[in-house]
Amino acid sequence: MTTTHLFKPLSLGRLSLSHRVVMPPLTRMRATEQTYTANPMMARYYGQRATPGGFIIGEASQISPDGRGVPCSPGIHTPEQIEGWKLVTDAVHAKGGHMFLQLWHMGRLSHPSHLDGALPVAPSAIAAQGEALTANYKREPFLTPRALATGEISGLIERYAQAARNAMAAGFDGVEIHSANGYLLEQFLQSRTNQRTDVYGGSIENRCRLVLEVTAAIAAVWGADRVGIRLSPYGIANDSGEAEPMPLYTHLIRELDQFGLAYLHLIEPRASGAGQREVDHQNVPSAAKLFRPMWRTKLIAAGNFRGDSAEAMLADSDADAIAFGRLFISNPDLPERLRTGTPLTPYNRATFYSKGPEGYVDYTKADGSAA
Numbered sequence: 001m002t003t004t005h006l007f008k009p010l011s012l013g014r015l016s017l018s019h020r021v022v023m024p025p026l027t028r029m030r031a032t033e034q035t036y037t038a039n040p041m042m043a044r045y046y047g048q049r050a051t052p053g054g055f056i057i058g059e060a061s062q063i064s065p066d067g068r069g070v071p072c073s074p075g076i077h078t079p080e081q082i083e084g085w086k087l088v089t090d091a092v093h094a095k096g097g098h099m100f101l102q103l104w105h106m107g108r109l110s111h112p113s114h115l116d117g118a119l120p121v122a123p124s125a126i127a128a129q130g131e132a133l134t135a136n137y138k139r140e141p142f143l144t145p146r147a148l149a150t151g152e153i154s155g156l157i158e159r160y161a162q163a164a165r166n167a168m169a170a171g172f173d174g175v176e177i178h179s180a181n182g183y184l185l186e187q188f189l190q191s192r193t194n195q196r197t198d199v200y201g202g203s204i205e206n207r208c209r210l211v212l213e214v215t216a217a218i219a220a221v222w223g224a225d226r227v228g229i230r231l232s233p234y235g236i237a238n239d240s241g242e243a244e245p246m247p248l249y250t251h252l253i254r255e256l257d258q259f260g261l262a263y264l265h266l267i268e269p270r271a272s273g274a275g276q277r278e279v280d281h282q283n284v285p286s287a288a289k290l291f292r293p294m295w296r297t298k299l300i301a302a303g304n305f306r307g308d309s310a311e312a313m314l315a316d317s318d319a320d321a322i323a324f325g326r327l328f329i330s331n332p333d334l335p336e337r338l339r340t341g342t343p344l345t346p347y348n349r350a351t352f353y354s355k356g357p358e359g360y361v362d363y364t365k366a367d368g369s370a371a
């Protein structure tokens, strides 16, 4: 395989990337228990995957306690969490890498065990199908969430803005807004989960309003060219999915385009299960191909890419950079392996969300040496 495109430099907002092999956000549940802080083991993991001029998007991190819903996933709302993340950003910067943080609120996919007994909040009181992971690592059916009152929305937006300020204090180079995979912002976008009758529900314009207001608030903190957003228009992860995605996402992407964000990060339909389960390619075209004509800045595509399919995507100018999720887990030196055509180490799904260093910081470089 010739890698003529993956290793061309790229300007991404204010960043100058030396290659286009991006590490997307990957929840790994290795943050410190109770405090939800990033820690030295996480700094080691991210540092292992950093390259000079490379781009890493840090795993989904709660903007506030009410956004929580996974044990040992990190937050970005306390002073300790800011300090914890500094270990990570220092490790990535020491290698010459760049790093954004993904800002997250789980909405209806949480469980009271993470919320001091309170119900999860959501656009509407509609329970997701499936099971939540409780704070004690048990699986329990999702509960019917509490619909946010209109008067609570401005506070929610301010919590996103504060998380963005905290990410700056933690040394990140920017932030990515998580508006994909069935979590709170996507719950507002999609009609199955948003049946509100106020200005945040009903029409497509109204369902997009919160995402656009959150984007504006975060862009005011960072400058739009240090903000990206992640969408999964054809996603079905976590009981999400819009019956007719095109009208909704055409409106949303055209509106987001006005901000001049650093990038749009799209998850391809063939990865609509968000990497949690194998999903057959659905009979829909590539999301990047569909939406590229509506987007003026950079586009990152994610979802089941290998070196050759990534090259083809870039060669066709359907994306500017490619994110490799599961392969980055098991190949800490992934960019170098793709550049040299070195065989890749398969990932072990059993350790995606386990505890401790196994399957986390013990994957080696191609030559078998420690990463």
Ligand SMILES: Cc1cc2nc3c(=O)[nH]c(=O)nc-3n(C[C@H](O)[C@H](O)[C@H](O)COP(=O)(O)O)c2cc1C
Pocket (backbone or CB within 6 Å): 024, 025, 026, 027, 028, 059, 060, 102, 178, 180, 181, 230, 267, 271, 274, 275, 276, 302, 303, 304, 305, 323, 324, 325, 326, 327, 352, 353
């Ligand atoms: C273990 C694991 C954790 C993930 N965590 C996140 C996350 O925190 N935020 C997010 O937007 N996507 C998350 N995803 C989705 C990935 O970023 C990516 O879109 C997906 O794995 C498809 O890409 P791949 O086929 O290259 O793995 C996760 C996927 C996996 C496998």
